[in-house]
Amino acid sequence: MEPKAAIDAFAAxxxxxxxxxxxxxxxxxxxxxxxxxxxxxxxxxSSTLSHHLxxxxxxxxxxxxxxxxxxxxxxxxxxxxxxxAFLMEDCCQGLPExxxxxxxxxxxxxxxxxxxx
Amino acid sequence: MEPKAAIDAFAAxxxxxxxxxxxxxxxxxxxxxxxxxxxxxxxxxSSTLSHHLxxxxxxxxxxxxxxxxxxxxxxxxxxxxxxxAFLMEDCCQGLPExxxxxxxxxxxxxxxxxxxx
DNA sequence: ACGATAATTCGACAAATATCGAATAGTCAA
DNA sequence: TTGACTATTCGATATTTGTCGAATTATCGT
Numbered sequence: 107m108e109p110k111a112a113i114d115a116f117a118a119x120x121x122x123x124x125x126x127x128x129x130x131x132x133x134x135x136x137x138x139x140x141x142x143x144x145x146x147x148x149x150x151x152s153s154t155l156s157h158h159l160x161x162x163x164x165x166x167x168x169x170x171x172x173x174x175x176x177x178x179x180x181x182x183x184x185x186x187x188x189x190x191a192f193l194m195e196d197c198c199q200g201l202p203e204x205x206x207x208x209x210x211x212x213x214x215x216x217x218x219x220x221x222x223x
Numbered sequence: 224m225e226p227k228a229a230i231d232a233f234a235a236x237x238x239x240x241x242x243x244x245x246x247x248x249x250x251x252x253x254x255x256x257x258x259x260x261x262x263x264x265x266x267x268x269s270s271t272l273s274h275h276l277x278x279x280x281x282x283x284x285x286x287x288x289x290x291x292x293x294x295x296x297x298x299x300x301x302x303x304x305x306x307x308a309f310l311m312e313d314c315c316q317g318l319p320e321x322x323x324x325x326x327x328x329x330x331x332x333x334x335x336x337x338x339x340x
Numbered sequence: 341a342c343g344a345t346a347a348t349t350c351g352a353c354a355a356a357t358a359t360c361g362a363a364t365a366g367t368c369a370a
Numbered sequence: 371t372t373g374a375c376t377a378t379t380c381g382a383t384a385t386t387t388g389t390c391g392a393a394t395t396a397t398c399g400t
Contacts, residue, residue: 109242117237119310120230121388133313141347154389156348175346175397190307193236196250238358258377271359273378292367292376 107192111166115189118165123150124158128167131181138170138180224309228283232306235282240267241275245284248298255287255297 119125126148131138139147145155159179162168166185170177236242243265248255256264262272276296279285283302287294 109239113237113239113242116233116242117387120234120237122226122230123388125226125230125233129310129312132311133316135316142345145347151390152347153349153391157388160348172397177347186311193246194249194303195246234357240358259375262377268360269377270361270379274358277378289367294377 107188112189112192115165115167115185118162118167121158123148123155124162127155127158128162128181131168131179134180136180138178140176140178142176144179224305229306229309232282232284232302235279235284238275240265240272241279244272244275245279245298248285248296251297253297255295257293257295259293261296 119128127144130144130147141156141159142152144159145152148155150158159168159170163170163179163182166189167182168179169182169185170179172178236245244261247261247264258273258276259269261276262269265272267275276285276287280287280296280299283306284299285296286299286302287296289295
C-alpha cells in the first residue's frame with residue numbers, strides 16, 4: 107500500500123460525520139445500507155452525505171452498488187484490512203513481548219477460535 | 224473511547240510526515256527514538272517535527288520521556304489498540320463469515336501462536 | 341413521455357491546518 | 371555563569387476542507 111492511499115484513508119476517517127458513517131456500516135455488515143438510509147441515520151443533508159460517502163469510497167474504505175433506484179454502501183473489509191496492516195507493518199520488530207497485549211487481538215472483529223481448549 | 228478522540232487520532236495519521244513518523248516508531252519498538260533522530264530520518268526542520276510529534280502525542284498515539292537533554296518518543300501501543308478497537312467495534316454483527324478473512328489476523332503485529340499444530 | 345423518487349455535482353464561503361524561520365526555554369559540562 | 375546543545379513555541383501565510391441549497395443526472399412505474 108502506498109503512503110498516499112493510507113493518508114487519504116485516515117483523512118477520510120478523521121471527520122465526525124464520516125467516522126460515524128464508517129462505524130455504522132461496520133456494524134451493518136456486508137448487506138450495507140442505502141445512501142438515503144445512512145443520511146437519515148446520521149442526520150445530514152443528502153448532498154453533504156454524498157460528498158462524504160464518495161470520499162470514503164475513493165479512500166478504499168467503502169464500496170457501493172446500485173439496486174434499482176438506490177445505491178447501497180458497505181464496508182470494504184479488504185481495503186480496511188490493508189490499511190491497518192500498513193499502519194502496523196513490522197510492528198515492534200516482531201517481538202511479541204515488546205507491545206504487551208497484542209494489538210490484533212484487541213480488534214474484536216470476527217471472533218477467532220482460542221488457542222487451547 | 225470518545226469519537227472526538229478517535230477523530231484527533233485519525234487526523235494525526237492523515238498527514239505524510241506524521242504517518243511516516245508513526246510507522247517509523249512502530250518499527251522502532253518500545254525503546255523509541257529521540258526527537259532529533261526522528262527529525263533527521265524524516266528530513267524536516269525540527270520546529271515542524273516538534274509540532275507533529277506533539278500532535279501525535281496529544282492524540283494518544285505516542286508517548287515521550289526525557290533522558291538528559293533529549294526527548295524520546297515511542298509508539299503508545301495501548302492508545303493505538305484502543306483506536307483500532309473503537310474503529311472496528313461490533314464488526315459485522317460478530318459473524319466471522321461476514322467479513323471473509325479476519326481483519327485482526329491481518330495485522331502482523333506480535334505474531335500469535337497458531338490454532339493447530 | 342411524464343412525474344416522482346434517489347442520489348450526485350456545482351458553487352461559494354467559513355473554518356481548520358501545514359509550513360518554516362526566528363525567538364524562547366530547558367539541560368548540561370566546565 | 372557562560373556557552374553549547376536539544377527541543378518547543380510563536381507568528382504569518384498559503385492550502386485544504388466541510389457545509390448546504392440549488393441544479394443536475396439517473397431510475398422507475400404508469
